[in-house]
Amino acid sequence: MRLLLVEDEMRLTDILKVALERAGFIVDAVRLCADAIANLKTVSYDAMILDLGLPDGDGLDVLAAVRSKHNSIPVLVLTARDAVEDRVIGLNNGADDYLIKPFAVVELIARTKALLRRPGGALGIVLTAGNLCLDTVGRDVQIEGKSLDLSRREVALLEHLMRRLGRVVPKEVLEERLYAIDEPLESNAIPVHIHHLRRKLVELGADAEIHTVRGVGYLLAETEQ
Amino acid sequence: MSVRIKSLQLRLAIQLTALFLIATTIIVGVFLYRSYEEYAGSAAIASSANEESFFDSLLWEFFADAGWIIAILVLITIALGVLVVRNGLKPVREVSRIASAIGPANTSVRLPLDTVPSEVAPLVEAVNYALDRLEKGFALQKQFTANAAHELRTPLAIITSALDTTRTVAELDKIKEDVGRMNRLVEQLLRVARLDDIGLDVSATVDLNERAATAVESMAPWALAKNRRLALVPAPNAANVKGNASAIEAALRNLIENAVTYSPPESEVVVEVSSELKIDVIDRGSGVPAGHKESIFERFARGPNSQPGGAGLGLAIVRDIMKMHRGRVEVADNSGGGSVFSLKFSNP
Numbered sequence A: 001m002r003l004l005l006v007e008d009e010m011r012l013t014d015i016l017k018v019a020l021e022r023a024g025f026i027v028d029a030v031r032l033c034a035d036a037i038a039n040l041k042t043v044s045y046d047a048m049i050l051d052l053g054l055p056d057g058d059g060l061d062v063l064a065a066v067r068s069k070h071n072s073i074p075v076l077v078l079t080a081r082d083a084v085e086d087r088v089i090g091l092n093n094g095a096d097d098y099l100i101k102p103f104a105v106v107e108l109i110a111r112t113k114a115l116l117r118r119p120g121g122a123l124g125i126v127l128t129a130g131n132l133c134l135d136t137v138g139r140d141v142q143i144e145g146k147s148l149d150l151s152r153r154e155v156a157l158l159e160h161l162m163r164r165l166g167r168v169v170p171k172e173v174l175e176e177r178l179y180a181i182d183e184p185l186e187s188n189a190i191p192v193h194i195h196h197l198r199r200k201l202v203e204l205g206a207d208a209e210i211h212t213v214r215g216v217g218y219l220l221a222e223t224e225q
Numbered sequence B: 001m002s003v004r005i006k007s008l009q010l011r012l013a014i015q016l017t018a019l020f021l022i023a024t025t026i027i028v029g030v031f032l033y034r035s036y037e038e039y040a041g042s043a044a045i046a047s048s049a050n051e052e053s054f055f056d057s058l059l060w061e062f063f064a065d066a067g068w069i070i071a072i073l074v075l076i077t078i079a080l081g082v083l084v085v086r087n088g089l090k091p092v093r094e095v096s097r098i099a100s101a102i103g104p105a106n107t108s109v110r111l112p113l114d115t116v117p118s119e120v121a122p123l124v125e126a127v128n129y130a131l132d133r134l135e136k137g138f139a140l141q142k143q144f145t146a147n148a149a150h151e152l153r154t155p156l157a158i159i160t161s162a163l164d165t166t167r168t169v170a171e172l173d174k175i176k177e178d179v180g181r182m183n184r185l186v187e188q189l190l191r192v193a194r195l196d197d198i199g200l201d202v203s204a205t206v207d208l209n210e211r212a213a214t215a216v217e218s219m220a221p222w223a224l225a226k227n228r229r230l231a232l233v234p235a236p237n238a239a240n241v242k243g244n245a246s247a248i249e250a251a252l253r254n255l256i257e258n259a260v261t262y263s264p265p266e267s268e269v270v271v272e273v274s275s276e277l278k279i280d281v282i283d284r285g286s287g288v289p290a291g292h293k294e295s296i297f298e299r300f301a302r303g304p305n306s307q308p309g310g311a312g313l314g315l316a317i318v319r320d321i322m323k324m325h326r327g328r329v330e331v332a333d334n335s336g337g338g339s340v341f342s343l344k345f346s347n348p
Helices: A010-022 A033-042 A059-068 A083-092 A105-116 A152-163 A169-176 A189-203 B008-042 B047-087 B088-099 B121-163 B170-198 B209-224 B245-262 B314-324
Strands: A004-006 A026-031 A047-051 A077-081 A097-100 A126-129 A132-135 A140-143 A166-169 A209-215 A217-222 B204-206 B229-233 B240-243 B268-274 B280-282 B328-333 B338-346
Touching: A004 A010, A004 A169, A010 A026, A010 A105, A010 B121, A026 A033, A033 A047, A033 A059, A047 A105, A059 A077, A059 B204, A077 B245, A083 A126, A097 B008, A105 B121, A126 A152, A132 A152, A140 B240, A152 A169, A152 A189, A152 A217, A166 A169, A166 B240, A169 A217, A169 B280, A189 A209, A209 B209, A209 B229, A217 B209, B047 B088, B121 B170, B170 B314, B204 B209, B204 B245, B209 B229, B209 B245, B209 B268, B240 B245, B245 B280, B245 B314, B245 B338, B314 B328, B314 B338
Parallel strands: A004 A026, A004 A047, A047 A077, A077 A097, B229 B268
Antiparallel strands: A126 A132, A132 A140, A166 A217, A209 A217, B204 B240, B268 B280, B280 B338, B328 B338
């Protein structure tokens, strides 16, 4: 998977490039808006990591230029600016996620992978979490090569949790995604599915676990080794 | 000591009435004197006693016939005076209304000069100049905080990332911790600076249930990694306040962070929103000793049970944010052990 890293601080670029390459990405790094736009024209990247304060302009301009060409490349914005306002501006301009400097490198890699795991993203076809694999096309879930016997809804549930691995998925979102408007929805439908799914994952030795955040939703996390 | 009347309106009305009374007295005096002259000229009564009683009866007659008219006239004059002056001061009230909208989040407003009375114009002009200078000051401060943020965060980002990508050595872990502490301190100082500088725009409608859900959602993975659980108990009905959504969320996140840090492993930290416009963060930690329930909210305060590594700014930030919302933050003992930190908002 090929990433475009747009960052003007050379020290940071060097460090991030090494870390991302170690995580299995191919990284092109540029430090100017103009170079970023030129690269995006010629190379088809899987995602872009974009710093906002660049020597020849604002990273948001690059973002605007990209989105105006209907390019839906996932974009992760980095910023050292003041939190609140910039966050909102970035997301309104079509950024998919943001990180405020300083950040942990593992967080950057995790967020980048999460963007690629979105439907249409480069990692969006076979999702993985620990030893768990979900083929979003074949609707098949495997642990170390062995298929799991899951219902259609359980697979859908797991897919949503895997797409947002390590982050909370609100219960309402799951209800909305899993049930059509005219389908009857019992208030405990999602908890019941989660309960079954959780049991099956434990039984078959998955090293990813579903946690409940009472009152909010659910979260799939890889079990620490 | 004389009583000073503060209201310009009342002062002018009273002065007008006094003038009217003096004028009336002079007119009545002239009228009486002329009546007397006329009478003295036509009749030949010489007795001074008679003269006096005649004068008394004339005065009495006058008051009986026309005195009540004077009372009514006085009342009408006061009423007219109040109305006229009130009308004249309308532009001043309008200017006051505009001025009351000026705040840290809205420094570009200037007071209109063309409608105010010329006596007040110099004052309004002076206020406008003062506002110019204040706006410049605010802008400079804002710019400084933004630059400071960028300048401080960039090297920290480099150090953090460099340490993250270096193959682990035992010594490095300690440095990582130190840098982590530095990161937190810089973040908190920047937040304090921002709150001090520019104040907050607290005019939006904020749904406390929604803010609490967002805060719990974003912090749950971090809490899980520390082997603590987060839970949310939303208010059954809408709980809306006038305020600043991201500041309220920041305050709540500070409380959640403390609660998770101070509670035992495997325990649950509960965030409970109630319709009385209150958010409780309930933990099972060691609690706050009785003598420290106020002082822990001071800047750089360190309680006896404080974890090493904190700067003592988190709760001060929460207190500042709540002050700006005309609310408050309090801590009480949790009946089953631990503490309950409450964000209490006043009615919108």
